[in-house]
Amino acid sequence: MAESALQARRELDPLPLIEGRHDDGTLNKTLLDYVWQRPQPGWLTLFFIGMGGTGLLLAGIAVTLAKGIGMWGNNIPVAWAFGIINFVWWIGIGHAGTLISAILLLFQQKWRTSINRFAEAMTLFAVMQAGLFPVLHLGRPWFAYWLFPYPSTNSIWPQFKSPLMWDVFAVSTYFTTSLLFWYLGLIPDLASLRDASAKRSTRFIYGVFAIGWRGSARHWHHYKIAYLLLAGLATPLVLSVHTIVSWDFALSILPGWHTTIFPPYFVAGAVFSGFAMVLTLMVPARRFLKLKHVITLRHLEAMSKVMLLTGLIVAYGYLMEHFIAWYSGDEFESHVFFQTRARGPYRGIYYLMIFCNIVVPQSFWFPWARRNVFYLWIASVLINVGMWCERFVIVVTSLHQDFIPANWAMYYPTWVDFSLLFGTIAFFGTLFLLFLKYLPAVAATELKELRHELEHEWLEGAKR
Amino acid sequence: MSALFKPGANTSFRVTLVVLALLLGGGLVAGPMIYVRSPYFTQQQDPVDQPVQFDHRHHVGDEGIDCRYCHSLVEKAPNAGVPPTSVCLNCHEQIWNKSPKLAPVRESYFADRPIVWNKVNKLPHFVYFNHSIHLKQGVGCVTCHGRIDEMALVEKAQPLTMGWCLECHRNPERFLRPREEITSMTFRPRDQLALGRALKDQYHVHTRVSCTTCHR
Amino acid sequence: MKLPLAGQSRPWRSVEELQSPPAPSRELGPAEPPSRREVLQLLGASAALATMGGCLKPPDEKILPYTKQPPEVTPGNPLHYATCSTLDGRATGLLVTASEGRPTKVEGSPEHPSSKGGIGVLEQAQLLSLYDPQRLKVVQYKSELRSWRDFLATMIAKSRVLRDRRGEGLRFLMEPSSSPLIAHLRQRLLEVYPRARFSSWSAIPLQQIHDGAQLAFGSAYETRIDLSRAQAVASLDADFLSAMPGNARPMKDWAARRVPPNMARLYAVEAHLSVTGMNADHRLRLKPSQVHRFGLALLGRLVPRHAALAKRFSFSAEELRFADVLARDLQRAGAGAAVLVGARQPPVLHAAMHAINAALGSSVVSQAKPVLHEMDAGPRALRVLAEEMRRGAVDTLIMTAYNPVYGATSDINFAMALSQVNTSVYRTLYADETAERAGWVLPAAHPLESWGDARAHDGTISFQQPLIAPLYAGVSEAEMLAALFGEGDRTAYTQLREFWQARVPELGRFDLTWEKWIADGFIPGTAVKAESPAVNHDAVLAEAMKVPPAEKPGLEINVVADTKVLDGRFGNNGWLQELPDPVTKLTWENAALLSPATAAELGVEQGDLVDLTLRGPPARAPVVIAPGHADGAVTVAIGYGRRSDAETLCKGIGFDTSTLRHSDLPWFAPGLALVATGRKARLAQTQQHHSMEGRIIAVSAALPKLRETEEMLEEQRGAPLSFHRPWDYSKGYRWGMAIDLSRCTGCSSCVVACQAENNVPVVGKDRVWRSREMHWLRVDRYFLGEDAANPGVVFQPLMCVHCESAPCEYVCPVNATVHSDEGLNEMVYNRCVGTRYCSNNCPYKVRRFNFFSYTSEYSDQEKMAFNPDVTVRSRGVMEKCTYCVQRIERARIHSRVEGREIRDGEIQTACQQACPADAIVFGDLNDSGSRVSRLLSSERRYDLLHELGTRPRTGYLARVMNPNPELA
């Protein structure tokens, strides 16, 4: 009776979290075994493309360090361009990981379980790309250590009223928190890999990283609370980090930058582009790694709903910026929003941003769009292109035409700018491929717990 | 019945972690901070050899020649200046005029080529120190250059780092002395703070800590 | 100076351009393959080194004292010497700062009666030419290296032969000069070689002024302008407000007459928009050939005897109305009226001007005996000499004129003529085009390293003394001429001293007077007295009637002297090539200026490459749309398109206009053909947007409506609302600056002064195009009004305004830019890590960034031009105007050592000191009696972008125009 009742219950559920009948054994096999397989040809080609791109990134970095920021397209007045755009874009993408693993844990959203490891890894690698730029875009990167408050022989301290100092603390705290949160969640899985692998050498490697975890009840007792606390701390942290990143612009006096809408609008934008990147990576990953049974349409649909929500907040952000510019009657503000952005030389990027960030997410109102995997992938790529354009519009258009018309000037990127942008994307991809290959993409421990819980819950339901 | 790791692995794991932490924290952070304060970097107490064996102990100590006789620019120019060869020959034309030790001096004078001295108290090129104002406000030579009259070869006495200069710029009364005692090597007031405060008002000393005082 | 080219490929400009073929970007010089050093850098070898830069041990340094210290020298303190430099034959008094025995700054000499401290851009930039490593270094004979001894030996032999033939076949082509010593040498040469002939040549001669005076007065005169009593001035193509030599005194007097309430009025009639045109209350745009016809029509209206001229020429109704109003205003002004005519205009207009000014009884314009040795330095004399040379009548030619092969108009073909000369001697600073064809080529001694004398623009005898021993054994003009007597070994100093000793024997102790003269730099009281001779009206009328009523229709060429490279001699000077043109803001090249209407008619846009042909081979020029330019004419500047390999900075920069100039019509001519080539050029303009978009930035008000404007400016000054209590600056000094836009003429002399004082690097054309120029101070020029063809113009010098609550300071993460206790916004170069947020947050965008290491590629000579008191910035560091803090600190220490306060006016910032119009005033705001406090409390004062609450310490005084009600 239990079997048929279980079956009946499943049809009633909207979309199952775990498809098909599974128990710990099958979960272990599907989630952990591919770690031992030899790398498939698909993975290898992608990996080598990634390594090529990383080479391009290293070339861009070497040229920038050797000759100077002049190799980029930056000039006066547009002193910030690709360097800061990429930084904000990557840190924005990173935030989705923490959102899924921390905020959804606090909201006890069950669908987070199978995608939280995946998203956290993406956070880590995105923050690594983001962390590259605050040092690389410095004029004298070899003095970057002055940004940290150490007692120096010239007895002078950093200046803590500057948003860039807050950035230094925010990004380093965020990276540390994400790393520790990710590793804590990974320890039980590493122990499973240590015990499940056949070859002694792989057992030794995973054994080292599992630092002797044996799943003792006394440890689980502290583990649950520690994991919950880290999630609890990571939630305000992720909101504060992107608020501080938005303060890099909001605390200036430039028209188009110093609007108070920036913090919520940037955080929503970050979550929006973060979910899009999760989707972009997840759709191909779930197909090649055969994880369709754990990352079901329910997860993709839930994510597209979140993207719809945050997309609307971003759209609201644009609307409010334009309204305040008009309402405030400040001639500099209205010039930036209604002349420079809409009709200036960079209007093409402005309209591309409008299309990708506002028009594309509206399609998620319709179930066929939320459930069509191929469409979701295309939409997620477009959204990330749109978010990059949004940062470009914010940074470059406000700088290249501001208060005094005599110093208005055009900005043109150079090959080094593009090599850094596509180089970081390739490096991000390489890291992600390594993660997919050598670590379980889905948190096997939490999934077994979820399966047990679902079944247990269902059995109670059936009994009553 | 072989476990994956041997019992000894526990201690070796813990030791490696501790060593890593020390190496990372100490090596990367504390190491450079100690190095830049050590004499290796500040080049203090490191006598610099010169093309001519000029011995301050003899000239300042025994003969009691005032600093400003040779370093004549000190009261009217930013740099104290090293004496032209003609000043050396004011005395050494008569005495020691055959000594081989002074051959480079005589040769420089007659060939009209300057003696290439090695600088001891070096400041970075972006720091603009002015001797004349410091002497005017009552800062003695010994405060920054140390007991020159006891040095065979001149060496750097103080680190001359920005932090060191700021100590005096922040409360000068700990170092001021009457203008007549500027070149005295052994001046020791009974109560330096009282004297300092009195001189501070008398000489209208208002030291500035704004950056363009020294960096322009 | 090899510019550190980064070698990056063409940047992406827009999506369309990605598909279309790349435009031919004329990079500076041939794009050589990356040098070994660059490859090493690209391999990141230096990247590793660069990251270690921070903690290497301080490098060892040496001290080299004197052996015998000269009494007046105190190493560490700069000395100031008076000297002068001659550019168009007449001297400008200079005061040159010498640090550690080498000149580091050229300023105007305040006591010199002729210029009273004012100085143009060219004299200041001569300092950089002194240290140019590409100067000619060695004597050459037909490009083989020889010694000065060989030249003297040859000259002695040659002089013997010439003496026998009594100087037959000996010709001199001299640079226009007013030097009494050279005049004396010329006389002795004529005694020894009676059949020799002297002629002088300059690409911008005063010949037409002299011919005009000859026509009007019967003998040659030079015009003197004293604008201190001017009331109504009409400038017919006379650019007396630009930063050219000789304009310092008129500009100073004119600026004094432009301060409300009682102001003079300026009318300008010209073809292209000039600096004077920008300052005019009323401007009439005429085709170049119409300007002198307008002058004659004006003469017809003002002098009854010439009434026939009034109706003779065809003008539009609006132009005639302008002439009538102008005539009435001039008559009303009477003695305060003046009509000034540019040196490019034909002699008949100069004569007409003398007639008008005499009729009006003008006290502004007067005449004086010419100081130049030759009256005829134009193409006419050069063509005669060229004919003789071609006929082979010239055996020996001695040349000191600047680069005649390049500068001569194309029909003279001086290069071919030079090849017929047996022995030619050419004294030059650079191995230029003429040097490649001349026999003997002698390295010239730079004005800052040679002895000499000259007469100033008002005739005062001025002395030139060297600041440094000649760097490359250069020879001065006197030494070269003395070689012809076999006295080659007599140095210029001995010749000069003996010459002057001979002239004033009765003064007894000569050496005391001589020391006084050299110390002052001039002999007081030797100005040529002004006179006003009678005008021969009949001759003027006869000549005027010969002018045909109208010129042939069609496009006309309008050739002007370039305000930066003069006639090409400053081509290799980085400061001048990179100085934005005061009107078009173009750097590093000349262009074909067209009015918007003509451009539309010919179907060309900004940046198009067009071929200009006028009776000769075409010249390919980029088009610049110039509002305020006359229709139906194209203006080009001489001095560009240089071809000499020795001057890499200006080789291939701009286009050569000699094919468009002919000796009969050197300045403007009809019959120009303009053909678009369909290709685009990349123009390096420092300002790309020319309208103020209705914002309160450079405030310009008409005198009648001044009261209204001052009320409007009420809200643009005073303390804005702020959360923060203002910092207390009441103790000590409170530095501030006032810029009077009424006095400023937009001549950009201040920009070069700032670059010279503060070691600001030159970055090259490609980087100016990327808007990475490094000038700390720039003069923004805006067009006003709706009429795009003839707009109003206002300009505003803008540098860091040192805001008291500075937006750049609170965003710097490492405390690299902070505020001093005296209100200076300090930029600490050694602490800056280069995040560049301060530049983004500066609403005035006056901060500049070292995108590359610009000064590490400088050779040792170029580094000698650096001011030792200012740190030379490394790569990756932000820099900006510091109110010349090095001068503030030196004055503070000097005054403290002397135990006194700093007097008002004791500290002059470099821009204030160079400004010929005294428009910039710096001083202590805590001293209510100081000049800057008085100016900043004026009703016209306003703060730029006041509503942002930055509380700037630089206040602007609104510019006031004085329009004629009848024309307004």
Add this chain to the structure above:
Amino acid sequence: MKRYVLGEFGEPEDCVEALRKLHEAGVQGLDAYSPYPLHGSDEALELPRSKVPLVALTGGVFGALGGYVMQAWMNGVDFAINVGNRPPHGFWTNIPITFESGVLLSVLSIFFSAIFYFFALPRPYHPVFESEQFRTASLDAFWVSIETEEEEPVADLEEKLRSTGARRVHTVVESA
């Protein structure tokens, strides 16, 4: 030489049930091993409330305090400079870094106290790993272990374990 009596269970509920019975029976040195946290195992072993939240709180408070004092002392006291006419020490501008350093120190104290103190890791060797079958503890089986010093009680404990329904029971001895 410590000995561990190990019992394997198939279902999590049986393991927790066995744990509760043994604990009530007064057995000392009890522990359970499972691939994921067992619901009810804490009550079964009557484990005291975890001290991790307290460590987190102290870390957070010290971090925030430290962050604030750092900024106030460095910019306000030690080298006070006029920056943009702002007061050298501003309470509001110190908030972001105070919050960030609070979170940072709290996270670091949670993580490192958990790993080094509460889990007493890294401990790659543990007698429990001696048994080959124990590898299923992190995969799909649930184990109970009883730790004893001497040899005698081992037989009795094995008997007790079998009585609670363990699938497999065996004893491991800690090697030297």
